[in-house]
Amino acid sequence: MPIRSPASRTGRPRSATADAAILAATRAALVELGWSKLTLGDVATRAGVAKTTLYRRWAGKNELVVDAVAELFDELELPDSGSLAADIEGVVLQFAAILARPEAKSGLMAVVTEATRDDALRSRIRASVVDRQKRLVVEGRSRAQERGELPPETDPAAASRTEDLIFDMVAGAVVHRTLVSGEPVDEEWVRGFTLVLLRGLAGETAHPAAG
């Protein structure tokens, strides 16, 4: 979401097509140039707008890229496949497909890096990207508990911690595999990952390795 104008109903309205063009141009520039060489002047030229228009709507490079990348996650949906394993595999493959795109790789990780020193930026990322992913975890887990595939958790604090843990394990593994290891998240990998995760969460099918 760009910078809000002061709630005025009068005057010339902002061009909606310009917004879309700017965000698309930002993604194109991310693909071609990457984060560090991306300049706002270049984005403005690609989008066919003036550089000043860009600065009127976004505070800077960080906020612009967050919005441009966030749109990529609009398509993320929880499949209703009836089995928890299939649900997880479906979500992971969707997430990996988005993350495999170069504009997602360079853009998303760059703003996450910047967010380590900028709380407002972190909130922006959380609201427009992370929470959307996390909702899939919460809903998928809830469905699995209804089906008896996962043990129920009555304590809300413990349930919240478990949700956080699952989220960090799923998203973290996919991101690390893609960006650090530089290997593809293909179906074979997803099957292995899902197997380990599910066995670990179910807690019944295998005995904990205690000595």
Add this chain to the structure above:
Amino acid sequence: MPIRSPASRTGRPRSATADAAILAATRAALVELGWSKLTLGDVATRAGVAKTTLYRRWAGKNELVVDAVAELFDELELPDSGSLAADIEGVVLQFAAILARPEAKSGLMAVVTEATRDDALRSRIRASVVDRQKRLVVEGRSRAQERGELPPETDPAAASRTEDLIFDMVAGAVVHRTLVSGEPVDEEWVRGFTLVLLRGLAGETAHPAAG
């Protein structure tokens, strides 16, 4: 490792103290300014060397920061606690402690981001940071198999895949927890994570993808 001079035995040798000062100054600048606002001129001033000296030794900002951050991982060691769970918890806590430092957060993630468009940089990161972490996974797993805590794996290809999976799950979860979720990797979290991971791995067969 800085740019090598052309194997010359003669002439004035490079100052070793300058190297150390530059890397320390880089970390200090990362803490104070973060990645995006870090400039090589500023680092040179902090280190008490000329900017040109910096450019003679490192190709650019990326390579310099990789070296500066890599030194942080020198202390990483595999504890010999006798139990796999304790080994994992120890390694994870060590890794998390390093990653919690601001120079590691902003520096490491930034160069990983840049590495998405630079294969040479990716190799550099792999050699000086990632492989060192991964060796802990390989060795810890090997020990656990000798103790019977994890099932052995005869097929070397499958074993390699499993190692990759474990590595991505461990490192990915810690990184995601620290950077994206922004929550601390404390002992409580580590215990929960280790429990899930170990239960998931305990039933591992030689061909987890078969089905």
Add this chain to the structure above:
DNA sequence: GGCATTACGCTACGACTCGTAGCGAAAGCC
């Protein structure tokens, strides 16, 4: 239609960083 208000495109600007070149001096090996 006329008016107020806001967004837009364009130009220009000082400040900053970049990466490099050139110079004289310093610090080693023979």
Add this chain to the structure above:
DNA sequence: GGCTTTCGCTACGAGTCGTAGCGTAATGCC
């Protein structure tokens, strides 16, 4: 001393930043 390489310093063109100013375009209100 002579040779070689590094070092500190200065200076430079090129590029980007974020902003200001101006005239114009597009809307709501009367």
